[in-house]
Amino acid sequence: MMKKLIPALFLLSLLAACAPQAAPTQALVPVSLPVGYIPNVQFAPLYVAIENGYFREEGLDVTVDYSMENDNLALIGAGRLDFAIVSGEQVLLARAQGLPVVYTAAWYQQYPVGIVAKSEQGIQTPADLKGKKIAVPVLAGASYIGLRALLSAGGLQESDVELDVVGFTQAEMVATDHDDAAVIYVANEPVQLEARGYTVDVLRVSDYLPMVANGLATSEQMLRDNPERVQKMIRALLRGIQAAAADPDAAFEICKKYVDNLATGDPETQKKVLAASIELWKADRLGYSDPQAWENMQSILLEMGLLKAPLDLSVAYTNQYVPEK
Numbered sequence: 001m002m003k004k005l006i007p008a009l010f011l012l013s014l015l016a017a018c019a020p021q022a023a024p025t026q027a028l029v030p031v032s033l034p035v036g037y038i039p040n041v042q043f044a045p046l047y048v049a050i051e052n053g054y055f056r057e058e059g060l061d062v063t064v065d066y067s068m069e070n071d072n073l074a075l076i077g078a079g080r081l082d083f084a085i086v087s088g089e090q091v092l093l094a095r096a097q098g099l100p101v102v103y104t105a106a107w108y109q110q111y112p113v114g115i116v117a118k119s120e121q122g123i124q125t126p127a128d129l130k131g132k133k134i135a136v137p138v139l140a141g142a143s144y145i146g147l148r149a150l151l152s153a154g155g156l157q158e159s160d161v162e163l164d165v166v167g168f169t170q171a172e173m174v175a176t177d178h179d180d181a182a183v184i185y186v187a188n189e190p191v192q193l194e195a196r197g198y199t200v201d202v203l204r205v206s207d208y209l210p211m212v213a214n215g216l217a218t219s220e221q222m223l224r225d226n227p228e229r230v231q232k233m234i235r236a237l238l239r240g241i242q243a244a245a246a247d248p249d250a251a252f253e254i255c256k257k258y259v260d261n262l263a264t265g266d267p268e269t270q271k272k273v274l275a276a277s278i279e280l281w282k283a284d285r286l287g288y289s290d291p292q293a294w295e296n297m298q299s300i301l302l303e304m305g306l307l308k309a310p311l312d313l314s315v316a317y318t319n320q321y322v323p324e325k
Helices: 001-018 040-050 072-079 090-096 141-153 168-174 189-195 218-224 225-244 247-254 269-279 291-304
Strands: 029-034 059-063 085-087 101-106 111-118 133-136 162-165 181-185 200-204 215-219
Touching: 040 059, 040 225, 040 247, 040 269, 059 072, 059 218, 059 225, 072 085, 072 090, 072 189, 085 090, 085 200, 090 101, 090 215, 090 291, 101 218, 111 141, 111 168, 111 189, 133 141, 141 181, 141 225, 141 291, 168 181, 168 189, 181 189, 181 247, 189 200, 215 218, 215 225, 215 269, 218 225, 225 247, 225 269, 247 269
Parallel strands: 029 059, 133 162, 133 181
Antiparallel strands: 085 215, 101 215, 111 181, 111 200
């Protein structure tokens, strides 16, 4: 009996040795992704992509960085950071300083900045802002550039209005009539004011001048040396946007894990903020960056004197890694 078992055991061991071995699990690549703001339901696509494993499926371990740094593009240009969520004007201003950064996928299809005022102010067009006292968080960044775009659309100069720098208290400035109007993010403060019972009018930058809003930026070196990682980041991000838009309720539940007091504060208002944000992300081709929006952005920056000369926009952004419809 033993003699019969030995050949059989030998055969089994031989087959085991020849069988294909399972590949070792590949380690995830850590990615810290700065977003330039505090935890918020407006970042739902990132939370969804993390929780649903979209980034992990691409071999990436993404964590959201909420630091309010202004030098993320400098860190990308220096090779110390791989990616960041930034607005289009930041990319152009960085490139004007010689930083080799590139915008690779649009998250927001509509520029999210606008001006809100109580309806009794009668501000229906940008020209109606003349002589008004306008709250603005800071005299820099997307809010300020959006303000200048709206003034330009109304044929106005900055000297035609009174600006009141108030930090991120614009909604309160309008609610208390401290200011006639305020520069805001259209998916946030107007929803907050309406929830408090105020009837408001909103002038949206995107209704007058399409410009480049928030999207994913990386470095020229990353695009040269590791385009696959860029493709993976974009693919997972766009899946997150699509999933959040398709099922806002599920996305909101996921947000509760990332945004403190979301469930206990004013969840109904925050759900409306998410719904308003989703409208800004929608597109026939998610991730696509509109060339005319880049031309418009550059024109505003030149008008403001923030750019001294036109840039080569063809190297400032790319749609190469954005999937077709």
